[in-house]
Amino acid sequence: MIPIDHVIGLSALLFGIGAIGVLVRRNLIVMLMSIELMLNAANLAFVAFNRVWPGMDSTKALDGQVFVLLVITVAAAEVAVGLGILLALFRNRDSVDPEEASLLKW
């Protein structure tokens, strides 16, 4: 069996890389990809914890995996809407740099 603390360590590492991507990059597409990385890190932690502590009840044994399926669905929805926003921004501003979208900034 693979060591669970290594899995959680990998999850933390992926989350950190994703956070750095969101904070540092100035390309909205890459920022969305980094958000996907962070969601995947959370999914990995869900699956790992589900493996260590499966629920007692037999129908509840897979809670973590059910959550992962929900996160994947919401991630797909988020990407669809995010890229729609990005296309609208690109049409109006001719750039995907979030610094350019400063109309509401005071």
Place this chain on the structure above:
Amino acid sequence: MNFPTLLFHAFALLAVAGAVGTVANLRNTVAAAMSLVLTMVSLAGIYVLLGAHIIAVFQIMVYGGAIVVLFLFAVMLRGDESEPLPRGRMRLVKAASVLVAVCVMAGFARILVGFPEPPAAPTDFGRARTVGIALYSDYVLLVEMVSLVLLAAIVGALVLAKRNTD
């Protein structure tokens, strides 16, 4: 070190390499999306090692397939442009944000010690049948609500991406 552990470390290395390739690629967004595929597929391998077979299948189908294709379409539609390195005060802000992210990682690392050895999984752990039964018995309300979220996302994306014709 047994074979699954070795396999896990290989997949973990690939996943981290893909993640770094996604974030650190300043010039080519298509290559960044391809690195993202590498990460997603490696994570699917790790899910298999953890006994979550159906999750691994969905991971490859949804992330490796649909989501990355969506990213590629967005790159194609807007054209690719290289990103200049930050200058002046921005460079300081970016360095500070990297520091914050590393601190978050270190905070996670503090809880890493002393996980129990995972128990032997039941024979049908993570198979499509058991996950499906859980989804459509205990979580049926959740499934319906998520389908509503998806519907809202489809409509929202269409409205956002539609050209104003009037």
